[in-house]
Amino acid sequence: MIPAPNYPYAFIDHIIISEEEIRQRVDTLGEQITNDYKDSDKLVLLGLLRGSVMFVTDLMRKVRRPLTMDFMSVSSYAGSTSSGFVRIDSDHKSNIHGWDVILIDDIVDTGYTINTVRKLLMDRNPRSLKTCALLDKVERHKVEIDIDYLGFSIPDYFVVGYGLDIDEKGRNLPYIASVNLERYQDLYGKS
Numbered sequence: 687m688i689p690a691p692n693y694p695y696a697f698i699d700h701i702i703i704s705e706e707e708i709r710q711r712v713d714t715l716g717e718q719i720t721n722d723y724k725d726s727d728k729l730v731l732l733g734l735l736r737g738s739v740m741f742v743t744d745l746m747r748k749v750r751r752p753l754t755m756d757f758m759s760v761s762s763y764a765g766s767t768s769s770g771f772v773r774i775d776s777d778h779k780s781n782i783h784g785w786d787v788i789l790i791d792d793i794v795d796t797g798y799t800i801n802t803v804r805k806l807l808m809d810r811n812p813r814s815l816k817t818c819a820l821l822d823k824v825e826r827h828k829v830e831i832d833i834d835y836l837g838f839s840i841p842d843y844f845v846v847g848y849g850l851d852i853d854e855k856g857r858n859l860p861y862i863a864s865v866n867l868e869r870y871q872d873l874y875g876k877s
């Protein structure tokens with residue numbers, strides 16, 4: 687593990703996935719999606735705000751198919767512990783009835799978020815629905831889930847960067863870094 691350079695965020699521990707590793711993995715996922723959706727002219731990438739924004743915008747450039755992009759915002763998380771409860775704060779704008787939807791989140795932790803949103807979208811009758819996540823903390827799943835397109839499995843660290851945050855901080859880091867939660871608490875109090 688590479689110690690993170692002295693970035694504005696003093697609570698960063700280590701870079702666990704570099705910019706270059708992310709770029710390569712996103713290329714591969716884009717390639718897979720391009721192949722899997724050869725016959726689709728109604729593909730929509732549906733990202734969950736705000737953590738998936740960087741991932742969605744990078745990934746969409748690597749998909750060589752006609753597609754549209756949409757977002758929805760749900761909350762399920764207060765600080766660093768999941769509540770297992772998902773509320774829609776802002777719904778997607780386009781009608782997904784008859785569309786091939788890829789639901790995209792930044793990270794799967796307990797699995798509640800992606801699982802609940804997935805079920806909710808199924809009721810809206812898409813032609814197909816697949817899931818995609820940049821990161822997955824497999825050890826922490828509390829529900830059975832299947833991620834169709836996964837970037838990386840990671841150990842049980844709290845991570846920030848490439849869109850992911852801790853209380854809105856850290857999203858602009860171009861890599862994925864682990865958070866030193868003790869140092870974070872010293873700086874900002876309990877997250």
Ligand code: IMP
Nearest residue numbers: 763768794795796797798799844845850
């Ligand atoms: P789940 O519902 O427990 O799977 O939680 C997923 C959501 O929790 C993600 O969309 C993230 O917003 C947030 N989350 C979980 N782990 C992390 C982390 O390590 N860093 C930043 N956000 C996280």
Ligand code: MG
Nearest residue numbers: 734735736737
């Ligand atoms: Mg999120």
